[in-house]
Amino acid sequence: GDSVTQMEGPVTLSEEAFLTINCTYTATGYPSLFWYVQYPGEGLQLLLKATKADDKGSNKGFEATYRKETTSFHLEKGSVQVSDSAVYFCALSDIQGAQKLVFGQGTRLTINP
Amino acid sequence: NAGVMQNPRHLVRRRGQEARLRCSPMKGHSHVYWYRQLPEEGLKFMVYLQKENIIDESGMPKERFSAEFPKEGPSILRIQQVVRGDSAAYFCASSPEQGADGYTFGSGTRLTVV
Numbered sequence: 001g002d003s004v005t006q007m008e009g010p011v012t013l014s015e016e017a018f019l020t021i022n023c024t025y026t027a028t029g030y031p032s033l034f035w036y037v038q039y040p041g042e043g044l045q046l047l048l049k050a051t052k053a054d055d056k057g058s059n060k061g062f063e064a065t066y067r068k069e070t071t072s073f074h075l076e077k078g079s080v081q082v083s084d085s086a087v088y089f090c091a092l093s094d095i096q097g098a099q100k101l102v103f104g105q106g107t108r109l110t111i112n113p
Numbered sequence: 114n115a116g117v118m119q120n121p122r123h124l125v126r127r128r129g130q131e132a133r134l135r136c137s138p139m140k141g142h143s144h145v146y147w148y149r150q151l152p153e154e155g156l157k158f159m160v161y162l163q164k165e166n167i168i169d170e171s172g173m174p175k176e177r178f179s180a181e182f183p184k185e186g187p188s189i190l191r192i193q194q195v196v197r198g199d200s201a202a203y204f205c206a207s208s209p210e211q212g213a214d215g216y217t218f219g220s221g222t223r224l225t226v227v
Contacts, residue, residue: 004155036218042221043117043119043204043218043219043220043221044156044204045218046216089155089156099144099146099168099169099211100146100161100169100172101156101158101216102158103155103157104155105155106153106154106155
């Protein structure tokens with residue numbers, strides 16, 4: 001079945017460092033891809049998404065590009081802040097408009113001042 | 114415009130009791146999804162409902178778990194005879210139409226079974 005694999009955490013960086021969180025997927029068809037962020041004690045918030053190959057999703061300085069050839073959707077940010085500390089989840093929907101998401105296991109990110 | 118409202122935020126139950134988790138979708142949203150997050154894991158799909166109908170329950174355990182979304186009132190996820198392994202965070206999401214592109218998640222209910 002469909003699956004999502006994220007880089008193992010936890011990840012600890014200093015403020016203003018460059019961030020990459022790797023995400024690869026396995027799917028039949030052409031899924032939509034998502035990054036969600038979960039702050040402590042809260043629900044998931046959609047960070048960005050891409051619905052077709054070569055699309056780039058971006059929000060709040062974060063970016064991710066849908067790479068069909070490498071089945072990847074890596075999350076990047078050029079300069080992280082302490083407020084970016086959270087758990088980040090990569091996810092896919094099995095086909096566009098489908099009703100369920102398949103999540104990776106999450107990557108905990110801590111940014112030190 | 115209130116978001117997806119889940120209550121209670123925290124729920125403690127003894128083994129063998131029943132747990133009832135409530136989810137009020139966003140105004141205008143008629144599609145509800147329930148997910149479970151075990152400690153240090155990602156979310157796993159449980160069930161997808163529209164008003165008065167269960168559309169996909171492929172992620173629901175076969176026993177003790179049930180869900181409903183009545184014509185009036187919130188969606189309810191019910192767990193009978195809880196066991197320690199049911200301890201998790203349960204998240205509800207809603208959308209105005211079918212499809213993951215339009216999800217809004219609630220803040221979750223954290224169930225602890227003692």
